[in-house]
Amino acid sequence: MGVDKQTFYNEKIFALVPMGFCYPGRGKSGDLPPRPECAPLWHPKVLKAMPKVKLTLLIGHYAQNYYLKDNVKNTLTETVHNFHEYLPNYIPLPHPSPRNNIWQKKNEWFKEKLIPRLQEMVKSILEE
Numbered sequence: 001m002g003v004d005k006q007t008f009y010n011e012k013i014f015a016l017v018p019m020g021f022c023y024p025g026r027g028k029s030g031d032l033p034p035r036p037e038c039a040p041l042w043h044p045k046v047l048k049a050m051p052k053v054k055l056t057l058l059i060g061h062y063a064q065n066y067y068l069k070d071n072v073k074n075t076l077t078e079t080v081h082n083f084h085e086y087l088p089n090y091i092p093l094p095h096p097s098p099r100n101n102i103w104q105k106k107n108e109w110f111k112e113k114l115i116p117r118l119q120e121m122v123k124s125i126l127e128e
Helices: 038-048 061-071 076-081 098-106 109-127
Strands: 056-059 090-093
């Protein structure tokens, strides 16, 4: 995002809001999906407490499906690749995981187009 650690962890600037507020448990290939009742119950309350949100990063397909609803594409890659369709409010991103290093290598446009646009937007918001 182009910010230092101190800025990123400043709770007056950035907020990290999970799709679920409890650990859903472990499945065969990683964590289980977030509990379906959690986001509809808690996200409106949490977001109401943060009325000045200028950009939301939708990290992973659960967040993208929840917020983009019918506008989500067939795959996470298609959704992320078409990030410009969701601006200025949302930027869909893959979940940050060592498993996604392969995905990033296969999708060079991510670092070439999306990351610079994200950094530009974050810088602009911070300068306001």
